Amino acid sequence: MTAPAPTVPTPPGPLILVIVGGSIAAVKAPSVLRRLRERGAQVRVIATDAALAFVTELSLATAAAHEVATDTTWFSPRPDAQHLTLARADAVVVVGASADLLARAAGGHASDLASATLLSVRAPVLWVPAMNEKMWTHPAVQANAETLRGWGHRFLGPEVGAFGTAGEGSGLGRMAEPEEIAAAVLALLTPPVPQDLAGLHVVVSAGPTREYLDPVRFISNPSSGKMGFAVAEEARDRGARVTLVTGPVTLPDPPGVTVSRIETALELRDAVLNAAQDAQIVVMTAAVADYRAAEAATEKQAKVAGDVTVTLTPNPDILAELGREKGERVLVGFAMETHAGVERAAAKAGRKNADFILLNYPTREGTAFGGDDNEVTLVRPDGSHEAWPRLSKREVARRLLDEARRVRGTAR
Amino acid sequence: MTAPAPTVPTPPGPLILVIVGGSIAAVKAPSVLRRLRERGAQVRVIATDAALAFVTELSLATAAAHEVATDTTWFSPRPDAQHLTLARADAVVVVGASADLLARAAGGHASDLASATLLSVRAPVLWVPAMNEKMWTHPAVQANAETLRGWGHRFLGPEVGAFGTAGEGSGLGRMAEPEEIAAAVLALLTPPVPQDLAGLHVVVSAGPTREYLDPVRFISNPSSGKMGFAVAEEARDRGARVTLVTGPVTLPDPPGVTVSRIETALELRDAVLNAAQDAQIVVMTAAVADYRAAEAATEKQAKVAGDVTVTLTPNPDILAELGREKGERVLVGFAMETHAGVERAAAKAGRKNADFILLNYPTREGTAFGGDDNEVTLVRPDGSHEAWPRLSKREVARRLLDEARRVRGTAR
Numbered sequence: 128m129t130a131p132a133p134t135v136p137t138p139p140g141p142l143i144l145v146i147v148g149g150s151i152a153a154v155k156a157p158s159v160l161r162r163l164r165e166r167g168a169q170v171r172v173i174a175t176d177a178a179l180a181f182v183t184e185l186s187l188a189t190a191a192a193h194e195v196a197t198d199t200t201w202f203s204p205r206p207d208a209q210h211l212t213l214a215r216a217d218a219v220v221v222v223g224a225s226a227d228l229l230a231r232a233a234g235g236h237a238s239d240l241a242s243a244t245l246l247s248v249r250a251p252v253l254w255v256p257a258m259n260e261k262m263w264t265h266p267a268v269q270a271n272a273e274t275l276r277g278w279g280h281r282f283l284g285p286e287v288g289a290f291g292t293a294g295e296g297s298g299l300g301r302m303a304e305p306e307e308i309a310a311a312v313l314a315l316l317t318p319p320v321p322q323d324l325a326g327l328h329v330v331v332s333a334g335p336t337r338e339y340l341d342p343v344r345f346i347s348n349p350s351s352g353k354m355g356f357a358v359a360e361e362a363r364d365r366g367a368r369v370t371l372v373t374g375p376v377t378l379p380d381p382p383g384v385t386v387s388r389i390e391t392a393l394e395l396r397d398a399v400l401n402a403a404q405d406a407q408i409v410v411m412t413a414a415v416a417d418y419r420a421a422e423a424a425t426e427k428q429a430k431v432a433g434d435v436t437v438t439l440t441p442n443p444d445i446l447a448e449l450g451r452e453k454g455e456r457v458l459v460g461f462a463m464e465t466h467a468g469v470e471r472a473a474a475k476a477g478r479k480n481a482d483f484i485l486l487n488y489p490t491r492e493g494t495a496f497g498g499d500d501n502e503v504t505l506v507r508p509d510g511s512h513e514a515w516p517r518l519s520k521r522e523v524a525r526r527l528l529d530e531a532r533r534v535r536g537t538a539r
Numbered sequence: 540m541t542a543p544a545p546t547v548p549t550p551p552g553p554l555i556l557v558i559v560g561g562s563i564a565a566v567k568a569p570s571v572l573r574r575l576r577e578r579g580a581q582v583r584v585i586a587t588d589a590a591l592a593f594v595t596e597l598s599l600a601t602a603a604a605h606e607v608a609t610d611t612t613w614f615s616p617r618p619d620a621q622h623l624t625l626a627r628a629d630a631v632v633v634v635g636a637s638a639d640l641l642a643r644a645a646g647g648h649a650s651d652l653a654s655a656t657l658l659s660v661r662a663p664v665l666w667v668p669a670m671n672e673k674m675w676t677h678p679a680v681q682a683n684a685e686t687l688r689g690w691g692h693r694f695l696g697p698e699v700g701a702f703g704t705a706g707e708g709s710g711l712g713r714m715a716e717p718e719e720i721a722a723a724v725l726a727l728l729t730p731p732v733p734q735d736l737a738g739l740h741v742v743v744s745a746g747p748t749r750e751y752l753d754p755v756r757f758i759s760n761p762s763s764g765k766m767g768f769a770v771a772e773e774a775r776d777r778g779a780r781v782t783l784v785t786g787p788v789t790l791p792d793p794p795g796v797t798v799s800r801i802e803t804a805l806e807l808r809d810a811v812l813n814a815a816q817d818a819q820i821v822v823m824t825a826a827v828a829d830y831r832a833a834e835a836a837t838e839k840q841a842k843v844a845g846d847v848t849v850t851l852t853p854n855p856d857i858l859a860e861l862g863r864e865k866g867e868r869v870l871v872g873f874a875m876e877t878h879a880g881v882e883r884a885a886a887k888a889g890r891k892n893a894d895f896i897l898l899n900y901p902t903r904e905g906t907a908f909g910g911d912d913n914e915v916t917l918v919r920p921d922g923s924h925e926a927w928p929r930l931s932k933r934e935v936a937r938r939l940l941d942e943a944r945r946v947r948g949t950a951r
Binding site: 151153154157179180181182183185186189337340345346347348349375377436437439 | 563566569591592593594595597598601749752757758759760761787789849850851
């Protein structure tokens with residue numbers, strides 16, 4: 128057995144330069160600094176003179192766990208040119224940027240440390256402006272913002288709500304929240320996700336269905352729909368156009384995905400088939416009820432003494448229907464068996480002409496706050512299978528779509 | 540027709556004095572000030588000298604939309620004694636209180652505006668300390684905190700988690716969040732809720748039940764359980780000991796309530812009867828399934844072609860069972876009819892010996908983010924009824940318990 132490699136200390140996180148501008152929102156810079164450090168980044172801080180009218184050096188130094196650079200430190204007789212030292216950051220974020228700082232940077236001024244550093248930095252720069260809406264929309268400010276975008280600098284907010292601001296007084300060009308800012312900055316550093324599903328249409332079904340026996344009773348099953356949502360979000364992040372057809376669940380709509388909400392298997396069938404016409408990939412994760420009431424009463428049935436019988440009629444088999452006119456599409460199904468699962472899943476795949484099926488066992492699921500895991504086996508119609516280890520559903524979604532792409536089979 | 544009353548301007552909100560102490564958390568005082576003003580309060584601010592090392596006057600003045608009082612303004616030649624003017628606030632909150640400020644207040648010092656005002660104020664005072672855990676647990680600091688409690692001053696936090704602070708470094712005696720602080724302060728001003736259920740035990744059932752046909756199929760109904768949770772929280776706030784028996788829902792456990800989670804009607808029956816032994820009030824809001832599968836399969840049933848019949852056996856009628864040995868208890872039920880509801884509900888109440896029943900109609904419920912409403916009719920066994928207007932469920936719970944108390948029938 129090979130010996131375990133020595134534990135190399137984790138490499139220091141990225142070095143982020145945080146420039147604090149002279150706006151009321153500067154008072155939030157300490158939170159931004161803390162958020163970044165909690166995420167493993169190292170931070171350096173430049174505070175403009177105007178910023179120090181809103182937040183104190185002490186608060187910034189404590190939050191950054193490092194000295195704060197200001198115009199005073201810049202001109203003090205020091206051995207290094209501070210605007211060059213700080214320019215070596217991996218990324219720069221300008222928190223609470225004022226119109227004035229925008230103008231100085233855009234005009235190539237270097238009268239203070241912040242703008243001199245901005246002239247010397249080669250790393251990506253994110254501006255998070257905070258000013259009154261009337262200033263932000265002023266043509267001079269827009270012109271400066273344009274100039275900066277011209278050099279590849281990015282902007283986050285300021286947000287102005289859809290209805291504008293109700294009532295009198297002056298709405299503030301609110302600055303984004305510290306969490307958003309920290310995330311947006313680090314996002315600059317993570318290489319972007321390859322867009323290898325760009326231009327494709329992916330249809331996903333998710334959650335349970337409800338078959339009403341009468342206005343207040345139904346048949347269903349205990350599915351949370353998390354698996355389907357994970358597939359939808361993964362496809363979206365890789366550039367695909369995604370349609371998600373879901374049963375009743377409590378999860379909110381993921382942004383940038385077309386969502387339609389249904390209750391019964393029949394509604395599910397129509398929505399899926401309708402969306403699947405121009406789809407290249409279809410993934411069925413919904414736990415579809417097999418039967419529905421033969422005929423549903425329109426009134427609530429009184430409770431009578433003794434046993435009653437209920438006649439159930441089978442629901443259409445959506446997966447099979449899709450299999451029939453499959454064409455170029457990739458079709459993926461989910462199966463849940465209590466025993467001897469591999470053979471049954473393989474047979475099922477063949478029978479319904481699915482490219483492959485993900486098999487799992489119906490254990491009573493333990494739930495933990497803020498994250499689900501899943502253990503599945505990939506089964507192909509030809510019986511070959513791979514058992515995947517316990518993974519997060521997001522991770523399962525990632526591998527599922529890789530497999531789907533492999534099946535589609537062209538060189539990228 | 541009566542004439543319309545003249546429109547009196549809304550009375551100004553309470554006047555809250557915010558004292559900002561010299562701690563790192565002072566940087567959050569502006570948020571506290573905004574939260575308070577968003578809730579209609581007027582604010583005045585005293586910043587200690589130490590606080591101004593962490594947050595600037597400008598940030599505080601902007602957030603408070605009012606001048607900031609400091610030691611400098613106190614000693615400037617002004618016509619009024621500022622510590623008396625500010626002492627006229629309706630409530631005082633000391634944000635980011637340092638050990639030093641605690642010591643000055645406890646020792647009756649008046650060397651600065653903050654402590655002089657604290658000596659002159661008659662309004663309720665809330666301390667929100669922020670200091671390192673080692674300081675906070677120091678006997679001198681505890682002694683000072685004790686002295687202040689002796690005069691009826693209240694404390695919010697600092698929080699130290701259950702396991703202590705994991706890992707290395709120095710955990711901060713974290714100050715509570717601005718929202719909490721704003722709420723806690725305003726809570727001081729709202730007269731406390733009368734504890735008129737103190738010493739009683741209230742049992743509530745909530746949510747749907749699930750009757751499993753096999754490991755993956757069940758019968759249920761579309762109830763969110765919000766009504767039950769509202770009753771439980773209302774009873775808790777009025778001093779009762781509350782047991783909540785709920786079906787599967789996505790709502791978290793309300794703090795200070797004993798919650799047990801169930802799935803089937805039978806489990807529900809046992810849990811309710813068990814808890815109801817020493818209860819004075821029992822409220823059944825759960826939508827209990829009337830029937831269960833005669834015998835449940837232990838395996839997932841394969842899907843077969845053609846119709847199948849399912850034999851359903853009736854579930855025990857929990858409400859009736861409770862009615863039989865009612866004794867001193869107040870028993871409340873919920874009913875849902877599609878037509879001619881009043882007579883049926885009255886008959887039902889009589890039949891099951893319930894004190895009264897709340898009747899509503901099964902419309903498809905619209906949902907909106909962050910709040911449910913409900914429209915019900917109170918029906919007594921003798922047929923007398925009251926139709927309540929469209930109300931929030933919390934409000935329904937309030938009236939339901941008033942009625943329950945009236946039925947219990949003694950003057951407190």
